[in-house]
Amino acid sequence: MTRQERWQNFADWPxxxxxxxxxxxYAWDVLDQPSGAAESLADIVLWATWGLxxxxxxxxxxLVESDKRWRWFYTHLIDxxxxxxxMLRALRLLRLLTLLRVxxxxxxxAVRGSLAxxxxxxxxxxxxVGALAVLxxxxxxxxxxxxxxxxxxxxxxxxxxxxxxxxxxxVTATGQIIAVVLMLGGIALLGVVTGSIASWIVEKVSDAxxxxxxxxxxxxxxxxxxxxxxxxxxxxxxxxxxxxxxxAR
Amino acid sequence: MTRQERWQNFADWPxxxxxxxxxxxYAWDVLDQPSGAAESLADIVLWATWGLxxxxxxxxxxLVESDKRWRWFYTHLIDxxxxxxxMLRALRLLRLLTLLRVxxxxxxxAVRGSLAxxxxxxxxxxxxVGALAVLxxxxxxxxxxxxxxxxxxxxxxxxxxxxxxxxxxxVTATGQIIAVVLMLGGIALLGVVTGSIASWIVEKVSDAxxxxxxxxxxxxxxxxxxxxxxxxxxxxxxxxxxxxxxxAR
Amino acid sequence: MTRQERWQNFADWPxxxxxxxxxxxYAWDVLDQPSGAAESLADIVLWATWGLxxxxxxxxxxLVESDKRWRWFYTHLIDxxxxxxxMLRALRLLRLLTLLRVxxxxxxxAVRGSLAxxxxxxxxxxxxVGALAVLxxxxxxxxxxxxxxxxxxxxxxxxxxxxxxxxxxxVTATGQIIAVVLMLGGIALLGVVTGSIASWIVEKVSDAxxxxxxxxxxxxxxxxxxxxxxxxxxxxxxxxxxxxxxxAR
Amino acid sequence: MTRQERWQNFADWPxxxxxxxxxxxYAWDVLDQPSGAAESLADIVLWATWGLxxxxxxxxxxLVESDKRWRWFYTHLIDxxxxxxxMLRALRLLRLLTLLRVxxxxxxxAVRGSLAxxxxxxxxxxxxVGALAVLxxxxxxxxxxxxxxxxxxxxxxxxxxxxxxxxxxxVTATGQIIAVVLMLGGIALLGVVTGSIASWIVEKVSDAxxxxxxxxxxxxxxxxxxxxxxxxxxxxxxxxxxxxxxxAR
Numbered sequence: 001m002t003r004q005e006r007w008q009n010f011a012d013w014p015x016x017x018x019x020x021x022x023x024x025x026y027a028w029d030v031l032d033q034p035s036g037a038a039e040s041l042a043d044i045v046l047w048a049t050w051g052l053x054x055x056x057x058x059x060x061x062x063l064v065e066s067d068k069r070w071r072w073f074y075t076h077l078i079d080x081x082x083x084x085x086x087m088l089r090a091l092r093l094l095r096l097l098t099l100l101r102v103x104x105x106x107x108x109x110a111v112r113g114s115l116a117x118x119x120x121x122x123x124x125x126x127x128x129v130g131a132l133a134v135l136x137x138x139x140x141x142x143x144x145x146x147x148x149x150x151x152x153x154x155x156x157x158x159x160x161x162x163x164x165x166x167x168x169x170x171v172t173a174t175g176q177i178i179a180v181v182l183m184l185g186g187i188a189l190l191g192v193v194t195g196s197i198a199s200w201i202v203e204k205v206s207d208a209x210x211x212x213x214x215x216x217x218x219x220x221x222x223x224x225x226x227x228x229x230x231x232x233x234x235x236x237x238x239x240x241x242x243x244x245x246x247x248a249r
Numbered sequence: 250m251t252r253q254e255r256w257q258n259f260a261d262w263p264x265x266x267x268x269x270x271x272x273x274x275y276a277w278d279v280l281d282q283p284s285g286a287a288e289s290l291a292d293i294v295l296w297a298t299w300g301l302x303x304x305x306x307x308x309x310x311x312l313v314e315s316d317k318r319w320r321w322f323y324t325h326l327i328d329x330x331x332x333x334x335x336m337l338r339a340l341r342l343l344r345l346l347t348l349l350r351v352x353x354x355x356x357x358x359a360v361r362g363s364l365a366x367x368x369x370x371x372x373x374x375x376x377x378v379g380a381l382a383v384l385x386x387x388x389x390x391x392x393x394x395x396x397x398x399x400x401x402x403x404x405x406x407x408x409x410x411x412x413x414x415x416x417x418x419x420v421t422a423t424g425q426i427i428a429v430v431l432m433l434g435g436i437a438l439l440g441v442v443t444g445s446i447a448s449w450i451v452e453k454v455s456d457a458x459x460x461x462x463x464x465x466x467x468x469x470x471x472x473x474x475x476x477x478x479x480x481x482x483x484x485x486x487x488x489x490x491x492x493x494x495x496x497a498r
Numbered sequence: 499m500t501r502q503e504r505w506q507n508f509a510d511w512p513x514x515x516x517x518x519x520x521x522x523x524y525a526w527d528v529l530d531q532p533s534g535a536a537e538s539l540a541d542i543v544l545w546a547t548w549g550l551x552x553x554x555x556x557x558x559x560x561l562v563e564s565d566k567r568w569r570w571f572y573t574h575l576i577d578x579x580x581x582x583x584x585m586l587r588a589l590r591l592l593r594l595l596t597l598l599r600v601x602x603x604x605x606x607x608a609v610r611g612s613l614a615x616x617x618x619x620x621x622x623x624x625x626x627v628g629a630l631a632v633l634x635x636x637x638x639x640x641x642x643x644x645x646x647x648x649x650x651x652x653x654x655x656x657x658x659x660x661x662x663x664x665x666x667x668x669v670t671a672t673g674q675i676i677a678v679v680l681m682l683g684g685i686a687l688l689g690v691v692t693g694s695i696a697s698w699i700v701e702k703v704s705d706a707x708x709x710x711x712x713x714x715x716x717x718x719x720x721x722x723x724x725x726x727x728x729x730x731x732x733x734x735x736x737x738x739x740x741x742x743x744x745x746a747r
Numbered sequence: 748m749t750r751q752e753r754w755q756n757f758a759d760w761p762x763x764x765x766x767x768x769x770x771x772x773y774a775w776d777v778l779d780q781p782s783g784a785a786e787s788l789a790d791i792v793l794w795a796t797w798g799l800x801x802x803x804x805x806x807x808x809x810l811v812e813s814d815k816r817w818r819w820f821y822t823h824l825i826d827x828x829x830x831x832x833x834m835l836r837a838l839r840l841l842r843l844l845t846l847l848r849v850x851x852x853x854x855x856x857a858v859r860g861s862l863a864x865x866x867x868x869x870x871x872x873x874x875x876v877g878a879l880a881v882l883x884x885x886x887x888x889x890x891x892x893x894x895x896x897x898x899x900x901x902x903x904x905x906x907x908x909x910x911x912x913x914x915x916x917x918v919t920a921t922g923q924i925i926a927v928v929l930m931l932g933g934i935a936l937l938g939v940v941t942g943s944i945a946s947w948i949v950e951k952v953s954d955a956x957x958x959x960x961x962x963x964x965x966x967x968x969x970x971x972x973x974x975x976x977x978x979x980x981x982x983x984x985x986x987x988x989x990x991x992x993x994x995a996r
Contacts, residue, residue, distance in 0.1 A: 154425045161432035163413035164910035166664055176901045183908035187940055193436055195945030198444030198696055216466045217963045219473060224966065226476045227973045233483045234980045244493070244991070403674045410681035412662035415913055442685055447693030447945055465715045468722060475725045482732045493742070652923045659930035661911035691934055696942030699862070714964045717971065724974045731981045742991070 004063040011056050022049035023129070026096070030136045031149055057083045096129055119192045123160065123185070130182045131156040137174035144171050160186040253312040260305050271298040272378070279385045280398055299332075306332045368441045372409065372434065379431045380405040386423035393420050409435040502561040509554050520547040521627070528634045529647055548581075555581045617690045621658065621683065628680045629654040635672035642669050658684040751810040758803050769796040770876070773843070777883045778896055804830045843876055866939045870907065870932065877929045878903040884921035891918050907933040 001009075025045035028034065034042055057079055064072045073080075131152035138144035138152075145168045146152050155168040159182045170176050250258075274294035277283065283291055306328055313321045322329075380401035387393035387401075394417045395401050404417040408431045419425050499507075523543035526532065532540055555577055562570045571578075629650035636642035636650075643666045644650050653666040657680045668674050748756075772792035775781065781789055804826055811819045820827075878899035885891040885899075892915045893899050902915040906929045917923050 150422065157425075157429050157432065158413065159910060161411055161436060162660070162908055162910045163408060163411045163432055163435075164662065164905065164912045165413045165415035165418040166912035166914055167415055167418045169912040169914045173897065176904075180904050183904065183910050186910075187908060187937055190436055190439065190937065191941040191944040194440040194443045194692060194941040195696070195948050197440040198447040198693070198945040199948035201444050201448035216469060217966070219466070219469045220963060220966045220970065223469065223473055223476060224970055224973070226473070226480065227970060227977065230476065230479055230483060230977055231973065231980070233480070233487060234977060234984065237483065237486055237984055238980060238987070240487070240491075242987075399671065406674075406678050406681065407662065410660060410685060411909070412657060412660045412681055412684075413911065414662045414664035414667040416664055416667045439685055439688065443689040443692040443941060444945070446689040447696040447942070450693050450697035465718060468715070468718045472718065472722055472725060475722070475729065479725065479728055479732060482729070482736060486732070486735055489736075489740075648920065655927050655930065656911065659909060659934060661906060661909045661930055661933075663911045663913035663916040665913055665916045688934055688937065692938040692941045695938040696945040699942050699946035714967060717964070717967045721967065721971055721974060724971070724978065728974065728978055728981060731978070731985060735981065735984055738985070738989075
């Protein structure tokens with residue numbers, strides 16, 4: 001285990017908890033719109049959790065073997081962007097990506113075995129985070145139709161399932177970018193649901209094939225046994241011949 | 250067969266008929282909005298059928314082997330919720346879930362072999378029940394657009410196929426929750442249709458593979474026969490050798 | 499070839515041409531709304547082609563072997579409905595189903611090998627027929643938004659791809675039933691497109707498996723050759739033993 | 748390599764660069780709506796790049812072997828249409844098809860191996876080109892809702908993911924034809940996403956089958972070795988027998 005891997009093993013759970021804190025603070029910030037000391041507190045949590053991700057990025061960059069550092073840097077430019085860009089207030093939404101990546105890394109490890117649970121969890125997370133983010137982006141626009149969290153949640157469901165009634169739709173550029181992310185998530189969700197069902201049906205069909213393959217394998221085993229017996233019998237023949245030769249001499 | 254299994258075998262058909270009665274009474278209650286004695290009758294049927302499900306739950310809990318009782322209780326918390334929550338008037342819609350579960354248990358056993366019939370039946374049931382439920386939820390809201398059963402049925406189709414024109418869309422929280430269930434049903438429907446077609450096409454391709462596997466299996470059988478003949482021939486050699494040895498003595 | 503099969507071979511092409519005539523007359527009736535002599539002509543074509551389908555149904559019923567007649571009748575109740583119901587003016591739309599069935603029977607035989615061409619043709623036909631039918635149904639309703647064939651065609655595309663903007667949507671019961679048929683057609687189209695791509699990808703993967711299976715089959719053939727050689731050698735051993743025995747006597 | 752193949756190898760990159768120039772000039776023409784000298788410049792680029800495609804078509808027709816010329820002409824009628832029709836101002840949009848075809852030919856060769864990258868690139872290109880084209884078509888219509896590039900881009904995403912809110916939808920015939928192309932692209936995208944996921948899941952399942960097939964192949968190899976040993980042993984028997992016979996003489 002390299003120093004970097006040891007760091008990642010150590011950092012995963014703190015980052016996961018930081019992500020949940022970030023999510024809670026973000027939800028509180030959007031839903032309650034706290035002011036004064038409360039706003040400061042929410043802001044501190046948001047920035048502190050973001051700080052942890054900066055530390056994780058720097059630690060990874062420092063701890064990677066020095067001959068692979070440039071390669072790691074080049075192959076993790078997205079990580080750099082996700083960590084560096086939210087310093088601009090306008091791009092603070094990108095911190096949500098950090099959140100999604102960490103949840104994917106930690107929670108994914110636990111449930112990826114069960115694709116259904118993983119996909120269900122990711123969908124719910126995407127809908128909740130998308131609803132929070134779109135509410136935050138739209139609420140202040142005078143032309144917006146999405147003005148409460150209930151409406152945002154309903155809109156997120158309607159979007160992610162690609163139903164798209166159009167009773168609510170984002171009007172700000174930020175809201176529309178969030179909508180595109182949700183739509184792509186919806187297409188992925190559809191793909192996983194469909195793919196799982198298709199593979200389940202295909203599997204049932206190929207079970208018959210697998211049974212035949214197993215039967216064939218069984219016949220080959222019997223064949224091996226018979227050939228082994230043949231060898232034993234031939235060895236006996238050879239020994240008797242040898243005996244005969246000895247006896248004949 | 251345990252006492253619990255005997256109970257389930259006995260209870261399935263009565264519960265199935267109770268579900269149909271429940272569905273009929275619910276449809277009557279929603280579509281006709283009976284008053285006076287008629288309303289009482291509908292209510293009695295709704296509560297009586299619900300009572301049967303309570304009896305079924307209690308019977309299962311009592312009849313399960315005593316050492317497995319706690320395990321059964323923990324693994325059937327959803328059943329408890331579905332049975333207990335509709336006692337609150339606001340959650341009486343949840344009784345529809347009971348209905349869907351029983352229909353799944355009884356009708357599913359009959360047609361699950363044919364995925365297409367099962368999925369078609371489930372879709373029709375979901376659309377009809379969803380239309381009834383959304384009509385019940387929306388009708389009393391002054392801002393609602395869904396006001397007749399025809400509109401509700403049309404809306405349910407538009408939602409479940411993920412078309413979503415937006416000419417009708419639910420405005421109450423209850424109606425929106427029902428809409429989400431229909432959307433998820435629509436995604437599952439799409440998945441099954443797509444998956445079935447994909448597996449049908451894949452199957453046609455893998456038929457060729459299966460033929461080759463069958464041919465290979467045939468060759469292996471011939472091989473076994475030949476090896477058996479070899480053994481017989483070698484046995485003859487050994488016997489003649491033994492004869493020779495005897496003759497030589 | 500039974501008498502019934504000979505009839506079907508004879509009737510397929512006339513029915514196909516009658517279907518095209520029916521489609522042309524229906525389109526003319528809907529798009530041009532002819533009056534006077536022209537209307538009578540269109541009506542005559544529509545009724546005459548329908549008459550051909552009645553003749554086909556009766557001929558099938560008469561020409562089927564007498565001991566299978568009841569079975570044919572019971573298993574073709576849908577054909578009876580499709581032929582008999584359009585006698586009512588309100589259900590004349592059902593004659594379109596006759597059209598779709600004949601096109602499927604004749605054209606399907608030609609192109610079914612190529613699923614993509616078949617599905618593409620069926621989709622175009624469904625969109626054109628659906629647009630004609632919905633225009634016919636909606637045009638006279640004061641609340642309708644679909645009033646020209648262009649709008650009907652645009653609406654049919656928007657519906658069948660499950661996009662569903664909602665800029666046009668049917669308001670009559672007939673129009674909504676046509677919409678449901680188009681939506682189901684859209685789901686089937688999606689299923690075929692997705693399923694074809696999935697099976698194409700799966701096929702590429704299973705090619706590698708098939709190659710291994712072929713290699714295995716090759717090894718088994720070599721094995722058979724070697725065992726044949728073994729048998730030949732053993733036969734030689736047995737013959738020499740026999741010679742020795744003869745020589746020893 | 749025929750003269751035609753040498754031409755294609757030579758022409759691909761210039762045509763690719765011409766396509767990018769065409770795309771840039773088209774985007775400039777639509778977004779900036781240049782007038783005077785600038786408009787002339789954009790027009791010159793648009794016509795010059797189109798001229799290159801005419802040259803490519805003629806060169807292919809001239810350089811193909813003379814005995815295959817008619818066959819090439821008949822099998823490339825679509826190329827002729829794509830090259831000849833945009834001479835009419837009203838059909839200049841068709842030049843976008845030329846663009847898509849060349850990008851497919853050149854860029855496709857590079858990334859087709861990775862279906863995901865290819866499909867992602869094609870989707871982005873389709874959305875950008877579709878947004879430009881719909882903006883060009885709709886902007887001048889008084890009833891149009893799509894009036895800025897931002898709205899056109901948002902509309903293209905909403906259409907291609909089949910969400911279809913209906914907040915923006917094309918009202919001109921040209922715009923609606925572009926919309927249909929985007930919808931079909933969306934269905935293809937859904938198909939590729941779903942198909943890839945399905946095949947990925949199926950692959951994981953069939954890995955187990957492949958392992959068993961590999962194990963079976965391994966057993967067959969062992970079997971061959973054993974039969975080889977048998978042959979060697981039998982050969983020994985035969986030689987000893989021959990020795991005995993020689994010794995007995």
